[in-house]
Amino acid sequence: xxxxxxxxxxxxxxxxxxxxxxxxxxxxxxxxxxxxxxxxxxxxxxxxxxxxxxxxxxxxxxxxxxxxxxxxxxxxxxxxxxxxxxxxxxxxxxxxxxxxxxxxxxxxxxxxxxxxxxxxxxxxxxxxxxxxxxxxxxxxxxxxxxxxxxxxxxxxxxxxxxxxxxxxxxxxxxxxxxxxxxxxxxxxxxxxxxxxxxxxxxxxxxxxxxxxxxxxxxxxxxxxxxxxxxxxxxxxxxxxxxxxxxxxxxxxxxxxxxxxxxxxxxxxxxxxxxxxxxxxxxxxxxxxxxxxxxxxxxxxxxxxxxxxxxxxxxxxxxxxxxxxxxxxxxxxxxxxxxxxxxxxxxxxxxxxxxxxxxxxxxxxxxxxxxxxxxxxxxxxxxxxxxxxxxxxxxxxxxxxxxxxxxxxxxxxxxxxxxxxxxxxxxxxxxxxxxxxxxxxxxxxxxxxxxxxxxxxxxxxxxxxxxxxxxxxxxxxxxxxxxxxxxxxxxxxxxxxxxxxxxxxxxxxxxxxxxxxx
Numbered sequence: 309x310x311x312x313x314x315x316x317x318x319x320x321x322x323x324x325x326x327x328x329x330x331x332x333x334x335x336x337x338x339x340x341x342x343x344x345x346x347x348x349x350x351x352x353x354x355x356x357x358x359x360x361x362x363x364x365x366x367x368x369x370x371x372x373x374x375x376x377x378x379x380x381x382x383x384x385x386x387x388x389x390x391x392x393x394x395x396x397x398x399x400x401x402x403x404x405x406x407x408x409x410x411x412x413x414x415x416x417x418x419x420x421x422x423x424x425x426x427x428x429x430x431x432x433x434x435x436x437x438x439x440x441x442x443x444x445x446x447x448x449x450x451x452x453x454x455x456x457x458x459x460x461x462x463x464x465x466x467x468x469x470x471x472x473x474x475x476x477x478x479x480x481x482x483x484x485x486x487x488x489x490x491x492x493x494x495x496x497x498x499x500x501x502x503x504x505x506x507x508x509x510x511x512x513x514x515x516x517x518x519x520x521x522x523x524x525x526x527x528x529x530x531x532x533x534x535x536x537x538x539x540x541x542x543x544x545x546x547x548x549x550x551x552x553x554x555x556x557x558x559x560x561x562x563x564x565x566x567x568x569x570x571x572x573x574x575x576x577x578x579x580x581x582x583x584x585x586x587x588x589x590x591x592x593x594x595x596x597x598x599x600x601x602x603x604x605x606x607x608x609x610x611x612x613x614x615x616x617x618x619x620x621x622x623x624x625x626x627x628x629x630x631x632x633x634x635x636x637x638x639x640x641x642x643x644x645x646x647x648x649x650x651x652x653x654x655x656x657x658x659x660x661x662x663x664x665x666x667x668x669x670x671x672x673x674x675x676x677x678x679x680x681x682x683x684x685x686x687x688x689x690x691x692x693x694x695x696x697x698x699x700x701x702x703x704x705x706x707x708x709x710x711x712x713x714x715x716x717x718x719x720x721x722x723x724x725x726x727x728x729x730x731x732x733x734x735x736x737x738x739x740x741x742x743x744x745x746x747x748x749x750x751x752x753x754x755x756x757x758x759x760x761x762x763x764x765x766x767x768x769x770x771x772x773x774x775x776x777x778x779x780x781x782x783x784x785x786x787x788x789x790x791x792x793x794x795x796x797x798x799x800x801x802x803x804x805x806x807x808x809x810x811x812x813x814x815x816x817x818x819x820x821x822x823x824x825x
Contacts (some may be wrong), residue, residue, distance in 0.1 A: 309374070309504060313439055314460050319496045320381065320435040321464030322471070323489045327388050327432075328353050329472045330489075331425060333482045333543065334392055336563055352422050353429055360433015367434060368441035375505030377438040379513070382497035384431030386516045389490020391424050392483040393523050436461050478545045478636070487524050491517055540644065544636035551644050558644055560611045560637070567711075569637075570611030572645040577775050582709040582739050583614040584779040585746045586674035587621045589705035591762040591780060592735060592754035596703075598772065601671045603627045605699070607659035607687070608677030611641030615652050618672070621773045628652045629666060631659040633677075660692055669701045675708040683710070685804040688723060689797045693730045697751060706731065706749040713743060717791070718807050720745050724791040735759075736788045746783070756787060 331349050367376065436457055443453045468489075476485040494517050502510035539558075540551040550561040557579075560570035571579050578584065586606070590596050601622050606614055609630030619626060628651055632638050635656045641647035655662045659677050673696050677687050686692060696706050706727070712720050724734050724747055731749035735756065738745050763780045766772040797804065 310443065312500065312503065313374075313443060314457070316378075316381065316496055316500060317436060317439050317457050317461045318464035319493055320384075320432050321461035322468035323385070323388060323464075323493045324353075324357070324429065324432045325465040325468035326472045326476075326489045327391070327425070327429065327468075327486065329469060330477065330482055330485045331391075333472075333477055333548070334395060334486075335422070336548070348422060353425065356426050356429035357433040360430040360435075361437055363430065364434025364437035365441070368438040372441050373505070374442060375501060375509055377435065377442065378497045378500035378505065379509070380431055380434055380438070381500070382494055382513050382516060384428050384435075385490050385493035385497055386520065387431065387490075388428035389487050389494065389520045390523065391428065392486045393527050395424050396483075396527065473545055477543055481543050483527065484524070487520060491520055494520070540640070542636060542640075544634050546634045547637065549634075549636060549640055551640060560640065560645065562637075570613040570641065570645055572611070572613065572616075574646075577617050577620050578778055579613070580740075580782075581742065582676070582744045582746060584617045584775055585709075585737070585739070585783060586614045586672065586676070586707050587618045587776060588780045588783050589672055589707045589748050589750075590703070591766070592705060592733070592748060592750050592756075592759045593703050593752070594758040594761070596762055598622055598766075598776065600703075601626060603668060603670045603701075604629070604672040604674065605663065605666075605668075605670045606630045606674045606676060607663060608632070608675060609641070609654065610637060610676065611645035612647030612649070612652065613645070614674055614676060615649060616646060617775060619649050619651060621776045624649075624651050626651055629655060629668065629670075631655050631657070631662050631677075633658060660687055660695065663699060664695045666699065669699055669704070671701050671704050673700060673704065673706045675706065678710060683804060683808065685797070685802040686799065688726065688804050689799050689802050690726050690729050691799045693727050693749070697730045700751045702751060704751050706751075708747045708749070710745050710747065711743050712745055717745075718794070719804075720747065721792040721794045722797060722804075722807065723747060725794050726797045728793075729796055734791070736791060737783045737786045738788060740782065740786055745788075756784075760784060 328349065331353070332346060335349065336345060364380075367380070439457050440450075440454050443457065444450050472485050472489075476488060480488070498510050498513060498517075501513065537553045538550060539553050540549075542549050547562045552559045552561060556573055556575075558572040559568050561567065562569055568581070571581065571583070573579075586604075590601050598621065602625070604615075604618055604622075604626060606628065609615065609632040612630065615628050615630055618628065628649070630652055632654060633656070638647070638654055638656060655666070659675075663673075675687065675696070677684060693706070700706065708723065708727070710720060710723055720736065724736060727747060727749045728734050731751060733750045733752075733754045735748040735750075735754070736745060737748075759780070763777070763784055766780065767777050795803070
């Protein structure tokens with residue numbers, strides 16, 4: 309019995325952590341993956357486990373039998389398998405509310421989904437103290453046995469940390485990840501009942517796996533959001549990915565859907581967004597010509613909108629290195645967004661790490677790696693901009709796309725302040741009709757007068773691509789007068805999430821509009 313008891317504890321620990329990681333994806337598909345969401349998930353899971361430890365010890369003293377423990381485990385496994393299917397209607401309701409930014413719907417749905425975990429996680433939390441009670445037959449070894457059981461449970465938790473994220477969610481999706489762990493743990497519970505209680509006790513609960521399988525089959529093929537115009541959805545190790553078509557345009561949305569990360573239309577390249585602005589940076593330098601621009605890096609390639617626009621402006625001779633963390637986004641880009649450019653080399657992996665390793669110097673480095681409204685802190689620091697500067701040509705430019713909220717430019721000011729530690733000139737423009745701001749940082753001192761002179765010259769040249777003139781005209785019309793010098797972000801201290809969380813919560817509570825990436 310002891311070996312199977314330890315295996316039970318291992319399986320319970322693995323399922324508990326797997327459920328926590330899968331809960332992040334289940335909720336993050338609608339509410340995003342900010343640290344606010346994760347803090348809520350982790351905090352409540354710990355509360356539920358605390359309650360489980362307390363009840364488990366009490367129940368074990370009242371009925372110290374394997375049958376009692378395995379019945380509890382069976383109910384915990386069954387309810388964990390049901391979570392995504394019960395949460396489905398609530399999440400769809402929340403997704404509709406989130407697209408309209410209906411705060412009451414969002415808050416209520418978020419709380420409702422989290423409450424769904426109270427039963428399964430609390431029941432799983434009872435297993436370790438129950439196992440200790442069943443294992444201790446010699447009080448002189450109570451400490452040793454307790455340590456062994458918690459060690460085995462923690463080892464299971466370690467495995468449960470990686471299996472959902474690296475293997476199951478990208479392969480079979482969030483719902484089937486919950487189902488797989490639930491059905492596995494349920495089988496462990498039923499075997500335990502049959503072996504250490506009686507086959508009759510096991511048969512009383514045989515309906516549980518049958519019910520789970522029936523629910524899974526009935527729910528197969530149902531999409532999460534069913535947004536208007538949705539043509540594709542999938543889950544990767546990093547994101548919930550959604551492709552939506554509206555008025556002939558194809559849009560890439562991720563996770564909470566509060567941002568358009570890429571856009572495509574077969575008959576136009578001008579989208580009035582941030583993507584085309586990455587191509588205008590070189591023209592802060594005097595007498596710059598399009599043929600002078602030979603190489604470009606895009607950190608945060610997504611589905612390749614900026615790459616397609618830059619290729620149209622500068623020609624197929626422009627060598628582009630695109631850095632994208634999520635390989636499945638790259639596949640979506642090739643399938644739905646025409647990202648099949650012969651001059652584009654895609655590098656899958658972390659943008660900062662790959663940029664640091666690559667041997668090239670660039671005329672343009674475009675940083676479009678922020679997932680609205682949350683951004684990776686390690687790509688906002690002085691050390692990151694030092695890496696970027698070292699990979700720029702002598703007359704190169706770094707351009708960064710960042711979101712803001714009306715009346716709150718703390719993030720823009722902080723990034724500009726930090727970039728100014730590595731670049732002598734900073735220019736800022738707001739994208740009209742959106743919450744996006746472009747920050748241009750040049751490796752040599754530059755002025756807007758040179759930009760204006762280049763715009764006049766290029767506008768009169770019939771060989772200039774119209775998109776470049778349009779984008780430069782938009783930049784010229786929307787330049788901002790400087791920024792407020794504030795905090796320099798460093799790898800050691802970059803309070804990005806604190807700033808962004810405060811901005812976003814205030815913005816959403818005021819019923820703000822959608823972010824445009």
